[in-house]
Amino acid sequence: MGWSGSGSRVVPSALCAALVLTGCQNTPGTTPSASATAVRPSGYGAVFLAVGECSSSGATRAAEVPCAGERAAARVVARHDDRAENGPPCPAATDFVLHISESRPSADEDGDGLVAGGYACMRNLRPPHPGDPGEGGGPRTVVGDCVYEAGPGEVRETACAGTGGRAPGYRVTDAVTDRARCPAGTGLYVRLGGERPVGCARPV
Template sequence: MVPYAEDDQEVFDVYGQPPGQQGQPPYGQPPQGPPPPVPPPMGAPVPPQPRKTPKVVLAVIGLAAVVFMGVVGVAIFQNVNGRVSGPLEADHCVDKSFAMDSGSRIPASERVDCDDPKAKAKVLKVTAKRTTAAFGMRSEPDCPEGTDGVTNVTITEGSTAHYEACVRNLEGPHPGDPGAGGALLSVGDCVSDGSFGFGKEKPCTGDDWYGKVIARVESEAACPAQTLETMKLRSFGGNVARPVLCLGPGGGVLANGDCITDPSFAVGGPKKAECDRPTAVAQVVGRVKSTAECPSEATHTMTAEGAFRPVMCLKKLRPTLSEKLRSLGG
């Protein structure tokens, strides 16, 4: 039992030592362990104590080293021989660009990092992934507006597997811009007369285009109200996405207020004429589905079976050659 201290007496534990001094040798025995440090002489500076690096700091440094090595490892993995591995996606880059005269061919390309000097175009949409080389003619892929071309992108060197992708040049010119005259047909582009074949894209800055595309849809029923004529795209390699081109006024497409030349012996339908010229024989006052829809000012009609708006309502300006010949009699 430990007694209580009275007045200035100290409390001793069972070892006979004052509290706070446990571990000291009993009286009369030399101290155990290393000698205590000798205090410096009075006025001398106290030597600095060595600092230990906290374990938390060491752990953070180690983690940073692991992360850094991981990033370097990924970079090395993705850029071996200048190629970038992994699935192709939108906003990735390729080493192929397209010019105005690239036509409808689908060239091969390689995926590269967008910061690589070899990067020429950016992927807008991946339309297909194929495991074997494709030969022959193919249908036009369904690309978004602004597409400058379509390319087969290889990922692994020596492999026939590739991605079919719609791309846009990183720098101009851009064949896919509306009216530019290149790449794939889309809204704002102009086409040639399809009377003797398929409509071909033409630059809208020229004077040899027939109609301007105001919509590209799946069927004629989906064309907007201002559509006057339609063209349908065809392909020898399969179905075409959104094959119907809806054409609005402009070019060779006749609209209200336009005048026509003598249609008596015209090939491919009536042609435009300056209304104040002697060659103009009638003025268009309506393009409708049936003759009953023609306005009262119409004096004649022309019908084209199977056309989007088959009836052309006309107001006569001058007699045609046929009328002149009939007036001769005999």
């Protein structure tokens, strides 16, 4: 989400990316940590897409696969049994979000015909990592990301290198508790959420 530099109207600020269903960018976030990818080894088969397990890639559907297998494309870094708009935000290093149906017998792991619904926060096993700072993607806006003004009171994330089709206008340099704590030279305020919900962005 983003705020314009002078106004306070909150507007949708993200492009959407998906494997199973869409997960919009720019939900609350902070700077990614390398430890976000250091999850436990896969427990493939125990629970459908539990933390540490891996999925295949696919335009309309992703299956759980062994992390050591050649089909493995991404690993679950967080899993929540709720709708993404109602549940906790994904970790900052998340590359995309998978939305999981409440009933998918073909993916059932324990034979009861049901798979817990919710969403899985995914990290690609190999580059690119759109959720990393400045890469122009992922479900969160974080310190180091770049945005451009998409309209009155609206910003969207784009790659800082200018490879996302739109040139960056601002880079988020700080995350603070309120606007008054932003440093001099801040030209735009961006909603990050979390304990430091205000992103201070400078022109680039």
